[in-house]
């Protein structure tokens with residue numbers, strides 16, 4: 001099944017690099033305002049060409065943009081153009097049989113989703129991140145490389161957990177919150193707030 005990739009930056013390359021050739025999904029090109037290096041994929045036009053691509057018979061898309069807000073906005077545009085969002089799971093990722101992943105999400109190399117972990121739509125579980133049992137990850141979240149979420153952690157929509165951060169069991173990270181790189185989060189983080197450090201505190 002043919003898939004158009006939306007985006008041409010570093011995150012798009014990471015997603016293409018982790019694409020599972022055995023998934024039955026074939027990336028056939030990318031759309032972006034400019035041409036770029038997406039590991040040899042052809043440039044099919046800009047976001048404005050999505051409806052034309054859908055009219056030509058392309059049915060599936062994957063939005064490979066690193067910014068949570070941009071990914072959410074562009075995902076709406078992709079759906080409005082008549083395309084369905086697919087999810088991408090690296091062949092090196094470990095996804096437990098009871099974990100679930102929503103449309104448009106990506107699980108990159110060596111990430112782990114534990115028992116009954118739930119990942120919403122359009123979210124990024126980046127390289128080597130662990131999302132342990134019974135975690136609930138919202139929509140358009142970014143769990144950065146090397147993050148460790150203990151069991152029963154909840155992450156609200158569009159939150160960003162920075163590279164290498166750790167979150168202890170039962171904590172809730174609010175929507176649009178930011179956790180700084182390397183933070184150790186021991187308590188709930190209110191929506192829209194940024195916390196950094198060990199233990200994590202508001203800056």
Ligand SMILES: CC(C)(COP(=O)(O)OP(=O)(O)OC[C@H]1O[C@@H](n2cnc3c(N)ncnc32)[C@H](O)[C@@H]1OP(=O)(O)O)[C@@H](O)C(=O)NCCC(=O)NCCS
Nearest residue numbers: 126144145161162163178179180181182183194196197203
């Ligand atoms: C938390 C973060 C978002 C803050 O960014 P920012 O708003 O631009 O903040 P600044 O760089 O201006 O730093 C503000 C203050 O917070 C401190 N700070 C920033 N990030 C910090 C971190 N991760 N841990 C500890 N302190 C941090 C700075 O030292 C600075 O302190 P000061 O006021 O005493 O000098 C950013 O530093 C960060 O950690 N981003 C994570 C990026 C990431 O993992 N991306 C994933 C890529 S795949």
